[in-house]
Amino acid sequence: MSGNRVVLALLAATLPVAAVLVALSLPGVAPHTGATDSGQAINQLYWVVFSIVAIVFVLVEATLIAFVIRYRRRPHADQEAEGPQVHGNARVEVAWTLIPTVILIALAIYTFAQVPSVQATGDAGPDAVHVEITAHQFYWQYDYGEGRYSYDTLYLPVDRPIVLRIVSADVDHSWWVPELTGKRDAIPGRVNILRFRTEEAGTFTSGVCGEFCGTQHARMTTEVRVLEQGDYDAWLADQRAAPDVELGATQWKAACAKCHGLEGEGDVGPPIAKNPILGSPAELKTLVYEGLDTPGTEGYMPPVGYGWTDAQIATLIAYINSNEILAPPGGQGGG
Amino acid sequence: MAVSVPPAERERPSWLDGPVLSWLTTVDHKRIGILYIVSAFLFFLAGGVMALLMRIQLMQANQDFITKDAYNALFTMHGTIMIFLFIVPVLAGFGNYLVPLMIGARDMAFPRLNAMSYWVYVAGGLVLLGSFFADGGPAKSGWYAYPPISWQYPGNGQDLWILGIHLTTIASIAGAINFIVTIHNMRAPGMTWMRIPLFVWTIETYAVLLILALPTVSAALTLLLLDRQAGTGFFLPQEGGSAVLYQHMFWFFGHPEVYIMILPAFGMISEVIPVFARKPIFGYKAIAFATIGIAFAGMLVWAHHMFTVGLPVWLNGFFAVASFAVAIPTGVKILNWLATLWRGHLEYRAPLLFALGLIGFFTIGGLSGIVLATFPVDYQAHDSYYVVAHMHYVLFGGTAFGLFAGTYYWFPKITGRMYDERLAKWHFWLILIGFNMTFFFQHLVGLLGMPRRVYTYSRTGSFELYNLLSTIGTWVMTIALLIFVFNMIRSWRNGPRVGPDPWRADTLEWYADSPPAPHNFDSLPPVTSPRPLRDLRFRLKAQR
Numbered sequence: 001m002s003g004n005r006v007v008l009a010l011l012a013a014t015l016p017v018a019a020v021l022v023a024l025s026l027p028g029v030a031p032h033t034g035a036t037d038s039g040q041a042i043n044q045l046y047w048v049v050f051s052i053v054a055i056v057f058v059l060v061e062a063t064l065i066a067f068v069i070r071y072r073r074r075p076h077a078d079q080e081a082e083g084p085q086v087h088g089n090a091r092v093e094v095a096w097t098l099i100p101t102v103i104l105i106a107l108a109i110y111t112f113a114q115v116p117s118v119q120a121t122g123d124a125g126p127d128a129v130h131v132e133i134t135a136h137q138f139y140w141q142y143d144y145g146e147g148r149y150s151y152d153t154l155y156l157p158v159d160r161p162i163v164l165r166i167v168s169a170d171v172d173h174s175w176w177v178p179e180l181t182g183k184r185d186a187i188p189g190r191v192n193i194l195r196f197r198t199e200e201a202g203t204f205t206s207g208v209c210g211e212f213c214g215t216q217h218a219r220m221t222t223e224v225r226v227l228e229q230g231d232y233d234a235w236l237a238d239q240r241a242a243p244d245v246e247l248g249a250t251q252w253k254a255a256c257a258k259c260h261g262l263e264g265e266g267d268v269g270p271p272i273a274k275n276p277i278l279g280s281p282a283e284l285k286t287l288v289y290e291g292l293d294t295p296g297t298e299g300y301m302p303p304v305g306y307g308w309t310d311a312q313i314a315t316l317i318a319y320i321n322s323n324e325i326l327a328p329p330g331g332q333g334g335g
Numbered sequence: 336m337a338v339s340v341p342p343a344e345r346e347r348p349s350w351l352d353g354p355v356l357s358w359l360t361t362v363d364h365k366r367i368g369i370l371y372i373v374s375a376f377l378f379f380l381a382g383g384v385m386a387l388l389m390r391i392q393l394m395q396a397n398q399d400f401i402t403k404d405a406y407n408a409l410f411t412m413h414g415t416i417m418i419f420l421f422i423v424p425v426l427a428g429f430g431n432y433l434v435p436l437m438i439g440a441r442d443m444a445f446p447r448l449n450a451m452s453y454w455v456y457v458a459g460g461l462v463l464l465g466s467f468f469a470d471g472g473p474a475k476s477g478w479y480a481y482p483p484i485s486w487q488y489p490g491n492g493q494d495l496w497i498l499g500i501h502l503t504t505i506a507s508i509a510g511a512i513n514f515i516v517t518i519h520n521m522r523a524p525g526m527t528w529m530r531i532p533l534f535v536w537t538i539e540t541y542a543v544l545l546i547l548a549l550p551t552v553s554a555a556l557t558l559l560l561l562d563r564q565a566g567t568g569f570f571l572p573q574e575g576g577s578a579v580l581y582q583h584m585f586w587f588f589g590h591p592e593v594y595i596m597i598l599p600a601f602g603m604i605s606e607v608i609p610v611f612a613r614k615p616i617f618g619y620k621a622i623a624f625a626t627i628g629i630a631f632a633g634m635l636v637w638a639h640h641m642f643t644v645g646l647p648v649w650l651n652g653f654f655a656v657a658s659f660a661v662a663i664p665t666g667v668k669i670l671n672w673l674a675t676l677w678r679g680h681l682e683y684r685a686p687l688l689f690a691l692g693l694i695g696f697f698t699i700g701g702l703s704g705i706v707l708a709t710f711p712v713d714y715q716a717h718d719s720y721y722v723v724a725h726m727h728y729v730l731f732g733g734t735a736f737g738l739f740a741g742t743y744y745w746f747p748k749i750t751g752r753m754y755d756e757r758l759a760k761w762h763f764w765l766i767l768i769g770f771n772m773t774f775f776f777q778h779l780v781g782l783l784g785m786p787r788r789v790y791t792y793s794r795t796g797s798f799e800l801y802n803l804l805s806t807i808g809t810w811v812m813t814i815a816l817l818i819f820v821f822n823m824i825r826s827w828r829n830g831p832r833v834g835p836d837p838w839r840a841d842t843l844e845w846y847a848d849s850p851p852a853p854h855n856f857d858s859l860p861p862v863t864s865p866r867p868l869r870d871l872r873f874r875l876k877a878q879r
Contacts, residue, residue: 023779026779026797027779027783027797028778028779028780028781028782028783028797028801029779029782030782031712031715031716031782032715032782032784039715041711042711042712042714042715045709045711045712046706046709046712046715049705049706049709049712050706052705053702053703053705053706056702057698057699057702060669060673060694060698061695061698063673064673064676064691064694064695067673067676067677067679067681068676068681068691071612071676071677071678071679071680071681072681072683073680073681073682077680081613081680082613082614082680083612083613083614083678083679083680084614084678085614085615086614086615086617086674086678087615087616087617087618087619088617088618088619088620088621088671089617089618089674092674093618093621093667093671096666096667096670097663097667100662100663100666101663104659104660104662104663104705107659107705107709108652108655108656108659111652111655111709111710111711112652114711115648115652115711118711118714119648119711121648170483170487171481171483171484171487172481172483172484172578174643174717174718176718176784176786178715178782178783178784179784181714181715182643182711182713182714182715182717183643183714183715183717183718184643184645184714185643185644185645187578187579187644187645188483188571188572188573188578189572189573189576189577189578189579190572190578190579190644190645192644192645193645206783206784206794208784208786208789209786210643210717210718210719210786211481211718212407212476212477212481212484212787212788213484214407214484214487214488215403215404215407215475216403217407217788217789217790218403218789218790218791218792221793268403268404293489300487300488300489302487
């Protein structure tokens with residue numbers, strides 16, 4: 001290359017290289033590092049793909065810019081002048097078909113090699129912690145077995161293999177906590193398994209629903225508290241003392257308040273504070289199992305509590321009765 | 336050739352020749368093309384206003400500019416309008432206008448069917464826009480309308496949405512058959528398959544893909560309509576149906592649809608670049624076969640929209656590899672365009688600027704596509720704003736930039752007048768800034784964890800800043816588009832008149848008058864290469 005060409009190449013590469021460097025300095029250039037083994041493997045794979053595409057990006061854009069500078073028609077040039085009448089070149093075509101093919105095959109092999117670290121399969125071992133996630137419009141119910149539940153907040157122990165069994169009670173949802181790992185859909189009629197090993201204790205607040213699920217999709221968030229083993233055991237033991245007003249409060253907040261307001265004052269749903277149904281376990285159960293569908297109006301209510309046990313309904317009512325703004329007149333005093 | 340006004344046209348009653356009725360009753364491919372382009376652009380403006388409203392709502396955390404259900408309706412209708420009422424029909428419009436002229440034909444093979452396609456499309460558009468007045472408002476379950484959520488919504492918006500899509504689908508299938516018959520049977524003498532303009536190759540591929548892909552979505556939406564109205568349960572697990580089946584059927588159409596929307600734009604810049612570089616296209620055959628290769632591989636990648644559904648790993652792996660495979664012919668095209676620029680005499684008129692913009696920005700969309708095709712990475716990026724950024728780099732950075740290149744390039748042919756170059760350059764630079772500002776930051780906010788289709792968010796810091804920058808970008812794009820509209824209207828009325836071939840171009844449409852006579856050509860030059868007009872110029876020069 002002559003000196004001029006080197007200068008041109010450097011000049012042309014400046015903008016795309018600068019773009020990559022700026023991107024690298026910004027938050028969000030890569031998925032979260034991941035507080036789990038699976039999330040870390042995704043992050044690592046991402047950087048490999050990112051490096052490949054960043055190099056291709058710089059090469060293509062720099063070539064484009066170099067040609068734009070170098071081959072501009074000069075003022076006063078002959079208007080009739082043409083470039084060399086080159087119609088193609090078989091060798092060049094073969095080369096630039098084969099080179100990307102080889103790179104992509106390599107990337108595919110590396111991707112497959114990473115899959116076991118992202119998605120563990122086989123026996124999770126006796127050490128594994130199993131939680132069933134039921135996605136509802138518009139909250140997450142976490143079932144730890146033996147009648148222990150939490151809502152919109154998942155509790156996990158650190159340094160343990162986790163097996164999440166993800167199902168949906170109504171429409172498609174997707175459980176996604178970017179700080180932990182990638183998402184997995186909750187689809188009615190299907191059971192999906194999401195597995196990872198928690199590697200870091202802490203509270204992760206970025207959880208969302210990743211698949212559009214209706215009016216309050218944006219508010220279907222979740223939090224994950226990864227606790228030290230001792231704290232987790234203590235928390236779990238504490239859950240046996242249901243029905244529990246504090247648990248009922250989280251249930252109200254997750255399942256009812258998103259549409260009816262924290263104090264039942266109404267939002268997308270009507271005001272329900274002091275509604276008699278809130279005091280009647282039987283009526284409340286029918287309502288949350290069947291929802292409401294008033295044709296021709298906006299009065300649709302999804303079956304928010306489809307599958308709730310009587311104990312869960314009792315927990316919710318215990319909270320309602322403890323709250324004087326919400327409790328219907330007849331029900332008060334029962335809590 | 337001694338083709339004058341055909342008898343059928345002479346016998347038309349005179350009341351059909353008025354300025355309005357002559358357009359409403361036209362079967363001329365050029366007028367139908369213009370009708371398509373103008374109607375599609377009006378729908379584009381409607382879809383654009385919806386995007387502006389959404390971006391205002393997302394400008395800051397926890398805003399209440401519009402209601403939740405209104406937001407959900409807006410993103411549903413924005414996607415639906417841009418895909419079904421803007422991109423696919425505007426490409427049909429350019430195809431209608433240009434294909435007969437490019438292959439030296441008098442009209443499309445079935446002019447009346449052509450008119451029917453257009454009017455059925457308009458009917459579909461009116462049904463979709465009319466659904467805003469439906470009981471319960473328009474559809475609110477996304478442009479992909481996954482059941483059970485699309486089954487669950489009460490009101491008639493979703494049913495009207497299905498009807499509207501059915502109508503545009505009928506229009507597109509009839510139009511696609513028309514394109515295929517025209518291209519196969521009505522080429523001028525000498526116009527062999529390896530001499531047709533590359534834009535015609537892409538319209539041929541567009542038409543074949545439409546015929547292969549659309550029946551599947553028609554079937555899926557018919558079953559969805561039955562689930563909603565007749566109590567069947569094809570997609571409802573509680574009735575023994577499968578929600579995932581719908582996803583397969585939808586994306587079996589939905590992914591080829593992406594290539595339906597991008598390939599003709601590739602065709603446009605494959606016409607523009609050689610003319611403004613004063614060179615032949617580098618690798619005509621490679622580009623033509625790459626078009627077919629993209630279409631073929633593009634039929635095999637649908638489930639990369641479903642990586643997080645929980646399909647078996649080997650199946651995800653298959654769709655990842657097939658998606659990588661699409662990158663190869665796509666890369667071939669980009670490199671061939673670059674090689675066409677190499678040692679050219681580049682004249683920076685608006686068509687070339689937008690074509691270069693397509694190369695630069697579509698490349699970004701293509702590369703982020705590789706990132707998404709790497710399926711474990713997709714577990715993090717799927718249904719996040721990263722995907723929104725990716726697909727807008729493909730459909731705006733790719734298709735829209737190609738459409739602007741094509742619009743400026745063929746404007747003198749369609750109107751007989753030249754557009755204002757200075758305004759066109761303002762349009763280019765402002766849209767370049769606004770587009771990148773809007774969509775670049777969406778990559779970042781997506782990987783930070785912002786899901787798609789949320790009417791609001793509560794995170795602040797850089798998360799909120801990216802959203803703000805993205806919103807401001809849409810305002811810059813709005814200014815650019817207003818300049819474009821102003822330029823088009825003013826130049827159509829008052830622009831300087833031009834002759835048949837203002838660009839000293841290569842292909843047959845530039846042999847016809849600007850604008851072309853109703854019958855297109857009085858005679859045709861011999862076609863002995865893909866560049867009959869350049870050949871003609873050289874012959875005339877030799878005779879002088």
